[in-house]
Amino acid sequence: MKTANQPLLSLKGITKHFGSLTAVNGVDLDVCPGEIVVIIGPSGSGKSTLLRSVNFLEEIEEGTILFEGQEIGYVTSKHGRRHLDAPHKICALRSEIGMVFQHFNLFPHMTVLGNVMEGPLTVQKKSPEEAREIALDMLAKVGLSDKRDVYPATLSGGQKQRVAIARALAMRPKLMLFDEPTSALDPELIGEVFDTIRDLGKEGMTMIIVTHQMGFAKEMADRVIFMEKGSFVAQGTPEDFFANQMEHDRIKSFLNRIL
Amino acid sequence: MKFFNGRIAKRSILLFSCVLLFAASICFAKDYDQLFSDANDAMAQGDLPAAIKILKKVEFEKGDESGAFVRSRMQIARLQFALKDMDAASAAAKEVLAVYPDNSEALNFMASVQQEQKPRYKVFIEDCLRFLPQLLKGAVMTITLVVCIILISPLGGLLIALGRISTFKPVSGLCWFFIWLFRGTPLLLQLFFIYYGLPSLGITFKPFTAAILGLGLNYSAYLGEIIRGGIQSIEHGQMEAAKAIGMSYWQAMRRVIIPQTYKRLMPPIGNEFIALIKDTALVSTIAMVELMRSADQMFNAYFNVTALILAALIYLLFTTIFTFIFEKIEIRAGIYENR
Numbered sequence: 319m320k321t322a323n324q325p326l327l328s329l330k331g332i333t334k335h336f337g338s339l340t341a342v343n344g345v346d347l348d349v350c351p352g353e354i355v356v357i358i359g360p361s362g363s364g365k366s367t368l369l370r371s372v373n374f375l376e377e378i379e380e381g382t383i384l385f386e387g388q389e390i391g392y393v394t395s396k397h398g399r400r401h402l403d404a405p406h407k408i409c410a411l412r413s414e415i416g417m418v419f420q421h422f423n424l425f426p427h428m429t430v431l432g433n434v435m436e437g438p439l440t441v442q443k444k445s446p447e448e449a450r451e452i453a454l455d456m457l458a459k460v461g462l463s464d465k466r467d468v469y470p471a472t473l474s475g476g477q478k479q480r481v482a483i484a485r486a487l488a489m490r491p492k493l494m495l496f497d498e499p500t501s502a503l504d505p506e507l508i509g510e511v512f513d514t515i516r517d518l519g520k521e522g523m524t525m526i527i528v529t530h531q532m533g534f535a536k537e538m539a540d541r542v543i544f545m546e547k548g549s550f551v552a553q554g555t556p557e558d559f560f561a562n563q564m565e566h567d568r569i570k571s572f573l574n575r576i577l
Numbered sequence: 578m579k580f581f582n583g584r585i586a587k588r589s590i591l592l593f594s595c596v597l598l599f600a601a602s603i604c605f606a607k608d609y610d611q612l613f614s615d616a617n618d619a620m621a622q623g624d625l626p627a628a629i630k631i632l633k634k635v636e637f638e639k640g641d642e643s644g645a646f647v648r649s650r651m652q653i654a655r656l657q658f659a660l661k662d663m664d665a666a667s668a669a670a671k672e673v674l675a676v677y678p679d680n681s682e683a684l685n686f687m688a689s690v691q692q693e694q695k696p697r698y699k700v701f702i703e704d705c706l707r708f709l710p711q712l713l714k715g716a717v718m719t720i721t722l723v724v725c726i727i728l729i730s731p732l733g734g735l736l737i738a739l740g741r742i743s744t745f746k747p748v749s750g751l752c753w754f755f756i757w758l759f760r761g762t763p764l765l766l767q768l769f770f771i772y773y774g775l776p777s778l779g780i781t782f783k784p785f786t787a788a789i790l791g792l793g794l795n796y797s798a799y800l801g802e803i804i805r806g807g808i809q810s811i812e813h814g815q816m817e818a819a820k821a822i823g824m825s826y827w828q829a830m831r832r833v834i835i836p837q838t839y840k841r842l843m844p845p846i847g848n849e850f851i852a853l854i855k856d857t858a859l860v861s862t863i864a865m866v867e868l869m870r871s872a873d874q875m876f877n878a879y880f881n882v883t884a885l886i887l888a889a890l891i892y893l894l895f896t897t898i899f900t901f902i903f904e905k906i907e908i909r910a911g912i913y914e915n916r
Contacts, residue, residue: 375817405825413823423818427836427913437822440832469913482818489822 324387326351326524327372327493332381334367341367343548344381349493352522356535359545360572365528368545369495372526373417374408377401385411386492413441416486420498422478424470430457430481431466437489449488456484460514476507480514487518494518496527508533530576536560544569609635609645616652625656632656637676647673647680654686663690704883708875712884715871716891722788722857722867723895727850729793734800739830741805752801759798765859767791772863788860796853803845807838840911847903854895868892 325348334342342364349355357365370376372383374391379400383391390411394400402408425433434453438444444452457463460480470478479499486494496515500508508531516538519525527534535542535556542559544552544566552559552566612631619628635649650673657666667690673683692700740752759767772787782790811834819829861870872888875881 373821375820409820409823409825412821417821419814419818419821421814423814425815425818425833425837436832437824440828441823471913485822 323350325349325384326353326386327526328384328387329368329372330382330384332368332371332378332383334364334371334376334378340548342371342378345545345548345550347543347550349524349526351492351524353524353540354519354538355526355541355543356539357526357528357543357545358530358532358535358572359551363545364548365545366497369417369497369526369528372493373412373415373495374402375417385414409441413437413489414491415493415495416489416491417495418479418482418486418497418499420501422470422475422482422502424478424481424485426470429467429469430462430473433470433481434484434488437485441489452488453484456488457481459487459517460484461510474507475503476510479503479511483511483514483518492524494523494525496525496529498528498530500529500531532573532576544572546572609643609649613645613649620656625660629653629656641676647677647682651682651686654683658686658690658693663694666690701883704879704881705887707879708872708881708884708887711875712868712871712887712891715866715868715888716895718865718867719854719857719869720895722792722860722865723850723854725789726792726796726853729789730796730800731804731846733793733797734804735835737797737801738804738808741801742808756798756801759795760802764791764795764856765862767795768859768863784860784864787863788857788865791863792853792856792860796849799849800846803842803849804838807842808834810841811837840907843903843907843910847900847907850903851896851899854899855892 327347327349329345329347332342332345332347333340345364345368347355347368357368359365367376371378378392382389391403391408392400393403425436428436431450431453434456435446435449438449438452439446442449454463454466457466460483462477462480462484465473465477465481470481473481483499499515500511503511512531512533515525515527515534519538527539529535537556539556541553542556543550544559546568552569554562612634616628616631619625619631632649632653635645637646641647650669654666654669654673657663657669667687670683670686670690673680674687677683737752737755740748741756743749743752768787768791771791772782772784775782808830815833815837816829819833820826824832857867858869861867861873866874868888868891872884875884
């Protein structure tokens with residue numbers, strides 16, 4: 319029981335500056351296995367930066383990141399200077415944490431299957447046959463088996479994002495990070511990506527989703543967090559959040575603006 | 578006495594005839610000199626037919642000791658040649674050959690008359706056939722150089738490009754310096770320095786090695802900047818996505834970033850390689866016998882412009898073939914964008 323309650327990911331006092339701007343200001347967050355955390359908030363509130371720092375795409379100045387109870391990613395040198403851990407360790411950590419980007423970032427020179435195979439093949443050094451097997455499974459999961467031999471340029475935005483999800487899943491990550499996964503999509507294409515992510519949640523995948531799409535918060539979140547100016551302003555279950563936290567002036571004005 | 582008288586008589590006859598012969602020869606020679614000088618006057622006035630008429634008065638005499646006959650007929654031949662009357666010209670030369678069948682001046686003249694009577698294209702083709710073997714030998718060397726540099730310089734350029742974007746300052750600084758140096762000085766000077774300058778520091782190269790070294794370093798510097806531009810033109814998200822699935826920097830470069838630069842790099846690199854084909858002409862200055870040098874040698878030996886025209890045609894052929902090949906490669910490299 320105790321192990322089940324141990325957070326998969328635990329962030330403590332995460333702080334990140336861009337020059338004089340404080341993007342993330344001492345954020346604490348525990349994410350339990352199987353939990354779906356949805357972070358909302360206005361642009362520039364630091365939610366993407368927070369998400370990216372979990373994957374070390376941003377280097378944080380203060381705070382610790384614990385993954386499965388282990389402090390990860392940063393070491394302190396003899397001179398007391400804190401810096402990112404050795405590149406091969408960072409790579410190993412990243413391969414356990416999947417990430418999906420707003421702009422998909424598919425590899426345009428590889429076919430759909432090639433994109434999904436790439437992680438198992440190059441990073442995990444699996445045999446081409448094995449990597450192909452995994453990739454086909456993942457493509458089936460996102461419903462794009464028939465598109466395996468085409469290049470990403472021919473896909474719709476929704477299809478591209480589903481391939482990107484399959485690519486991340488092919489590494490068998492323990493945690494998935496979604497950085498505004500539907501923001502670059504036409505409204506009619508949001509549904510397919512939304513459904514894919516929801517199915518993933520039903521399978522028990524632990525996820526942190528940064529989004530402007532209230533559907534994520536309302537329909538699949540275990541916890542909704544409102545972030546503004548680098549800090550968490552309010553959080554709660556969707557029911558609690560949309561019923562009670564709406565009293566919060568800033569949340570109310572934010573929701574009014576986007577709804 | 579009789580004997581004595583007879584001897585005197587014999588001697589005096591001999592002496593007399595000698596004097597007579599001498600006088601006659603002076604007399605005749607003087608006559609011909611007058612003719613030649615008259616002919617010269619006529620030529621000076623531009624009246625070539627008149628000059629020919631005068632020269633025709635010189636007649637053949639046994640032996641033609643004075644050479645006046647040959648001189649006059651060859652002069653007539655040249656004048657007729659200048660007047661474009663080839664039949665009359667060769668007739669005059671044949672008069673000489675009738676008397677002296679192996680007079681080299683007349684033989685040469687007949688050859689050039691024949692050459693002149695040939696159509697221009699035939700002359701051109703004959704020149705081509707004469708120069709082509711030597712030029713092709715040079716062209717083989719040019720192609721050898723080009724192929725070597727095409728194999729070497731992209732690798733050198735890639736190393737320099739990766740060095741330039743390295744976050745490790747000494748490496749990026751060194752690569753910056755390399756590019757600064759080799760892009761900032763003339764290739765000709767670099768070749769001179771390597772071939773003529775380095776021996777004074779105790780480093781000696783064969784011409785071929787010096788040529789490969791000079792062209793290789795120069796083109797690596799240029800390609801380095803082109804490839805760096807190509808790498809940096811790939812959007813940042815590609816590197817992030819590669820890192821997000823756990824790739825190292827070098828894995829991401831090798832598998833994701835660099836393959837995407839191929840299509841973008843083909844046009845500028847193709848351009849550089851076409852410039853390279855022509856730049857190989859510069860190594861003719863460091864004792865390399867390639868196409869330009871061969872053409873130059875032919876031109877100097879025969880003073881015949883056909884050698885230069887042929888060399889230009891061979892260069893054009895090479896650049897055309899390369900343009901064609903690079904267009905094909907470019908289309909293949911970007912195939913994923915068209916499907």
